[in-house]
Amino acid sequence: MTSSPNFQLPSQLSRWIIIGFSLLFLIRIGIIFELPFTDTTEARYAEIARKMVETNDWITPQFDYGVPFWGKPPLHTWISAAGMKFFGVNAFGARIGIFITALLILISLYLWARRIKGFDYALAGTFIVASGILFLLSAANVMTDLVMVAGTTLCMTSFWDCLHRKNQTKWSSYLFFIGLAIGMLAKGPVAVVLCALPIGLWVLLTNSWAATWKKIPWLSGILLTIAISFPWYYLAEEKTPGFLNYFLVGEHYQRFINSGWDGDLYGHGHAHPKGAIWLYAFATLIPWTPFILWPLIRVKRVIDGFRKEFRSADPKWSLYLLCWALSPLIFFTMAGNILMTYTLSGIPAFGFLALSLWQQYSPNSPSTHSPKGMIPFYKGSSIAAVIIALIALIAISFFPNLLGHRTQKYLIQKANSVQQETANTDSCVYYYPKRYYSAEFYSEGNATHLRTSEELSKLLSNNTRDILAIRKKDEGRLPSGFIHHFTLIETFQKGHQLYLENPLKP
Secondary structure, eight states: OOOOTTOOOOHHHHHHHHHHHHHHHHHHHHHHHHOOOOTTHHHHHHHHHHHHHHHTOOSSOEEETTEEOOSSOSHHHHHHHHHHHHHOSSHHHHHHHHHHHHHHHHHHHHHHHHHHHOHHHHHHHHHHHHHSHHHHHHTSOSSSHHHHHHHHHHHHHHHHHHHHOTTOOHHHHTHHHHHHHHHHHHTOHHHHHHHHHHHHHHHHHHTOHHHHHHHSOHHHHHHHHHHHHHHHHHHHHHHSTTHHIIIIIIIIIIHHHOTTOOOOTTSOOOBOOTTHHHHHHHHHTTTSHHHHHGGGGGHHHHHHHHHHHHHSSSOOHHHHHHHHHHHHHHHTTTOSBOOGGGGGGGHHHHHHHHHHHHHHHSTTOOTTSOSTTHHHHHHHHHHHHHHHHHHHHHHHHHOGGGSGGGOOHHHHHHHHHHHHHTTOTTOOEEEOSSOOHHHHHHTTTOEEEOOSHHHHHGGGGSSSOOEEEEEGGGGGGSOTTGGGGEEEEEEOGGGEEEEEEOOOOO
């Protein structure tokens, strides 16, 4: 395919997009350093990766020491753990691998779109993907979703190339199956579904069955996917029997069907009304939501444009993007437990679909211009994206108390200082009754969660000056007279209180 004949940006806007990319890159790097791990999701995954480094167990991620984490496959954990191996146990080490993954997704999208639609189209679409609020947040967060999107994106772009790229080699067609393996190791079978659904819809609507069967090495490719992903699944089940049942039945069936699923071993379900995923999609595309929706005010013209493309000999590019963008929303419409990040696999397609919508909105624009009326919307949205990111960095850097109630970083820093001042470096920081993963990460495993008053009472007889962290509202749950054995050191955000046990009596 050749470059799109009616999409060309003004040179001034192209330069601005390149500057915008540079600014977002620097801002996101700054956020990596400045943003502390917050409870619960990112701190939990970061702590699981830290335990992997500490225990040197690269097969089974650990929810707690000796307690396997069956909730997700380990690819994102391997990436974060490898970063901490190279750069130390800190936020940068845990996040840098995820950030590099995000950059690889963007680079691959740009190169793919440029080859098909030209430089301007690729540049404009990739910037929409990079600067949307969800992708920008996920671009360095220690979570599973972005790593899975690396796999689904590789699948979707490779499938298109397999059917349409003239110089496609047999070996490069195997990238599709490598993408499936990445998805299986990042999130599990749901990644395969999120690729199969849009591809299946597009093949059905365009009657591309013969080309799909002939141009993709299905048998050897599926064997390659199995060869890459199956060994870990086998080793995980061998090491901790019961993993496959929990992961395949619980995480991939009960979680989505039953909004009140109480089988979650590591937290609780995220119950939302069915169909809420569509509202999430609009939020995750901020600040580009108006830019994407505006062409739909002339919905008849847009639909007519899609029909014209569908009837033509064109390879149905816009329809492919539409199937890709909407598939996660369709799939999760009836899900009982969802998160906003479930929309992430469709965002790469939304970035380019927006441009296609504008082309249908203004089909008669001169070949030397972008679609009529698009530039003001694009400029406003792109500037808003950079401003939002910059405000976030400033807020995190200069007003740390804004997130103080979501992280235990500052409490642990104070506890470490107290340990040094009292020459009490062998003591632990005990949390009661709530667990905080950020405390475990920043203390490098030296923060212990106490669940019962019996465990708490043992602190008074262990011959160590212990440090206790408890929310003020939970002090009423302490045994009678217990707190009198401690001295209050400091009160933190949201009423977290840090106590030091009084000197031991001779």
